[in-house]
Amino acid sequence: MIEKSGLFRVGDIFLLANKIRVNTLDGFTWFANINGLSSIQKQNWIILLDGQRLGLNTFNNVNINMLPINITQIDSVEIISVPQIYNGIFTNYGLIHIHTKSISNGKAMTFFQSAGNETGDPGPYIYTKYKSPNVEIVGSGTSIVLDMNTN
Known part of the structure; x- marks a missing residue:
């Protein structure tokens, strides 16, 4: 599930x-x-x-x-x-x-990659007319699980 x-x-x-x-x-x-x-x-x-x-x-x-x-x-x-x-x-x-999950008796490798970005960070402009809201953006991700069973 x-x-x-x-x-x-x-x-x-x-x-x-x-x-x-x-x-x-x-x-x-x-x-x-x-x-x-x-x-x-x-x-x-x-x-x-x-x-x-x-x-x-x-x-x-x-x-x-x-x-x-x-x-x-x-x-x-x-x-x-x-x-x-x-x-x-x-x-x-x-x-x-x-x-x-149970792992086989063979070799297993897992790879996970994702990206994120912080946009609109006011930084040094927080007290000026150029300030903007801080928005966190979580990007896409990739997951690869390789299980090589030796049986």
């Missing part, structure tokens, strides 16, 4: 979840609140990737797009939206567990 949904980045999975309230300014950095358990400004939820806890929380900001996977590699996503103990981890502010 995830691959066929037309999602482009890992952070776009927030758009499919009904228990997560999200806010984004640029379409890349998402501020998420799982079931109202913490404020948008302080993101204390936990990310697991195939059962391994990831430390993506930097300055109370979790950028899920920094995960070392591509959206095409995701098989399923579990969202824990109530405080509980999940596999020995207390999830007081929620948890997102991402399961990836």
Whole structure:
């Protein structure tokens, strides 16, 4: 379902979840609140990737797009939206567990490329009549997954 949904980045999975309230300014950095358990400004939820806890929380900001996977590699996503103990981890502010597709015994290579542009940045003109609004534009992207099974 995830691959066929037309999602482009890992952070776009927030758009499919009904228990997560999200806010984004640029379409890349998402501020998420799982079931109202913490404020948008302080993101204390936990990310697991195939059962391994990831430390993506930097300055109370979790950028899920920094995960070392591509959206095409995701098989399923579990969202824990109530405080509980999940596999020995207390999830007081929620948890997102991402399961990836199984890899063959052969060699696999993934390539992902995207482009972005910041237009209208007022820069030194912010206090003059030439100032303009700051608009972030996320361009197109390309994803290639090559799996060479040796069996």
